[in-house]
Amino acid sequence: MKLICTQENLNKAINIVGKIINKNTTLPILNNILLKTEKRRLKLTSTNLELGVDYWIGGKIEKEGEITIPTKLFSSFISSIPNGNVEMDLKGDVLSIKCEGYKTNIKGMDAKEYPLTPKIEMKPIFKIKSFDFKQALLQVLPAVSNSESRIEITGVFMDLSKLDKNKIILVATDSYRLAEKTLTLEKENINKETVSLLKDINSVIIPKNTVQEIVRDLGNEDEMVEITISENQILFSFGNASVISRIIEGKYPDYKQIIPSKFEADVIVEIDEIVKAIKVASLFVNISSNSIELKLLPKSKTLEINAETSEIGSNRSKISAEIKGKELAVIYNYKYLIDGFNSLSGDKAILKINSGGMPTVLSSGTDKSFSYVIMSIRA
């Protein structure tokens, strides 16, 4: 392998493929990045066996070849050298790197030892603006479960059954709260032919780690991300990168039934104000329950936020609120409330409240495509 590329491209590529690498001691080669010339470009690859990332960069390829290089060293080195051309020349398992001011040799490991990343032969099902997809994933991500006992809720559920109406729905829950986001696609960005090939696949569950990786990698630029699905893999292609991941097997819970349609009260508040008040109250919660109380005082147009623990003390704050409905006091885990408010866009939040252990629905005053359902705690 012999080639010339730029420090800037190489650095960007390492930033994207290098992030999924965790210290792997059972299979040390997984701590390396695979460099491989492919179709007159240089491909950088990393995988943790659940998830694989490829990134292609242009350059002048003088001799084909492949090698794997320790990610941490390669990343630190390339990010430290000056911008400009980088010459790479592989001799045996040693990669020589020359650039302005530096002459470096890095010892690699044979590329033949590197596990193959799976391929999907299908065509993409749909494409969507990177920014929109990223924002949607960020909105549902906090609600994904970490529980390893219910593996089916440790990912984001992507419902494809409304593709005929140009919609996909993203859902996440950990059984204490649930986030639901509807994305509307441009009609021309849906590949009808591939959809018809999907047959029985009308939803997939994308592992949390994969979603986090996608969110990290997707830029805010105006580029598109293409989504391709096979029986047990999902592929995201965008810019010079592609991310392939396994799909979680299992049946996602029938979540629709827990979202209530009738409520005891409606509250409208400023998101910044209530988040601030909840954070202050959180200093006074019992760490075993994390409970805070929201008290609705419709007559004085006030929402009271209360927390108390006998060994610590107590805190009461008041913020102004538009309240429709009766006087109520409802208890929540403050962490789930903060996650919910932080997921909303815009300045104002609408809370549709039921007391006594029933669900409350949070939504934004401006964006109806997202809602966050949180269970209240029976007093």
Added chain:
Amino acid sequence: MKLICTQENLNKAINIVGKIINKNTTLPILNNILLKTEKRRLKLTSTNLELGVDYWIGGKIEKEGEITIPTKLFSSFISSIPNGNVEMDLKGDVLSIKCEGYKTNIKGMDAKEYPLTPKIEMKPIFKIKSFDFKQALLQVLPAVSNSESRIEITGVFMDLSKLDKNKIILVATDSYRLAEKTLTLEKENINKETVSLLKDINSVIIPKNTVQEIVRDLGNEDEMVEITISENQILFSFGNASVISRIIEGKYPDYKQIIPSKFEADVIVEIDEIVKAIKVASLFVNISSNSIELKLLPKSKTLEINAETSEIGSNRSKISAEIKGKELAVIYNYKYLIDGFNSLSGDKAILKINSGGMPTVLSSGTDKSFSYVIMSIRA
């Protein structure tokens, strides 16, 4: 205790006194801040028994009193509430705090349980601009030893024997490198009378933790810091704060003898360039030795920086340098070199080099009051 003060003052005070508090499980009250009205002001105090900090704030004192309050809770709470007036009212061991939008009770512990901070009855010996003192301490701090087997070098040595020439000297060493800074005082800022009372005290060793605390607390403003010394305590007074600390007992090593007066070569380099090159080289060092090689090439006006470890690879970089003397290759621990270059002011560094395990002296091209001596490693 009943008083009104401002959130701004209270927050500033907690930031200063709250920092020295480490989680203390044997004496839980040390996790608290002592609040005490004193001379119509509110005094906040914290101590870790080695080091005590007082900070005074103004306010309207309606009723004298004292209480201790958990630092972490108090700090998080006060930093979260809005700017403006804060009313505090002590009832039993519960401190009620009222401010805009919030009503809060915090459970405290009896102030009588709180250890007394020692007092020094002497007058200050000298005063100096906060900024100058802080910068000087920052220059020597990295060289202070962490070794608990030689307790006398785990602090900054302050030599007072040149006070008659208006100078104090700060020294730190861990036996691998040594930093020496001379501070020149204004004549009128030295209290001749107190100096004459010092008798046999012509130096003190200030514990590293105390120096770190002082560096954190001293502002960059134009205020002065007054230094007072007794037989086993040192007091720093500045603005509304005072920090009192024990002094390390023991005899500081006679460091002057290790600084050589003759050198094999002189090198002048750009500090930024050499630090960058050393950082890149550090990726290739053997982690048991941290060795890098500086190679002086006088003919080509080049300094070569080399590092190599067979399992990792090798790195060579070149930077331009003015070199007087012969061709030399000298080995150093790269960490000590980086600390040294980072301690220098200005753009250029002067290295006065001896090879073969002898000391090298680093100084700034512009500031002669500071020098950093580093032992080279015998090849």
